[in-house]
Amino acid sequence: MAMTIIADECTACGDCKPVCPTKSILVRKGVFTIDARTCTECEDDSDEPQCILVCPVDNCIVPLAA
Numbered sequence: 001m002a003m004t005i006i007a008d009e010c011t012a013c014g015d016c017k018p019v020c021p022t023k024s025i026l027v028r029k030g031v032f033t034i035d036a037r038t039c040t041e042c043e044d045d046s047d048e049p050q051c052i053l054v055c056p057v058d059n060c061i062v063p064l065a066a
């Protein structure tokens, strides 16, 4: 499973990128996305997704719909 960033909610603050243990948060032309191929939901590293912990916008980072 992986998380995804809701583009309409994201303010491009950049806070999520440095806390990702798998370097899955990408930014291209100022648009932040999560690489679903490498996002682990932080399972191997912590109890909860670190990107969600630091994101200042509620419901901006959510589980990727299957």
Ligand code: SF4
Binding pocket: 002, 003, 019, 020, 021, 022, 023, 024, 025, 034, 038, 039, 040, 041, 042, 049, 050, 051, 052
């Ligand atoms: S859930 Fe964890 S591994 Fe996935 S993008 Fe967020 S910080 Fe990175």
Ligand code: SF4
Binding pocket: 005, 009, 010, 011, 012, 013, 014, 015, 016, 017, 032, 054, 055, 056, 057, 060, 061
């Ligand atoms: S922390 Fe949230 S608002 Fe900031 S860039 Fe990441 S997803 Fe967007």
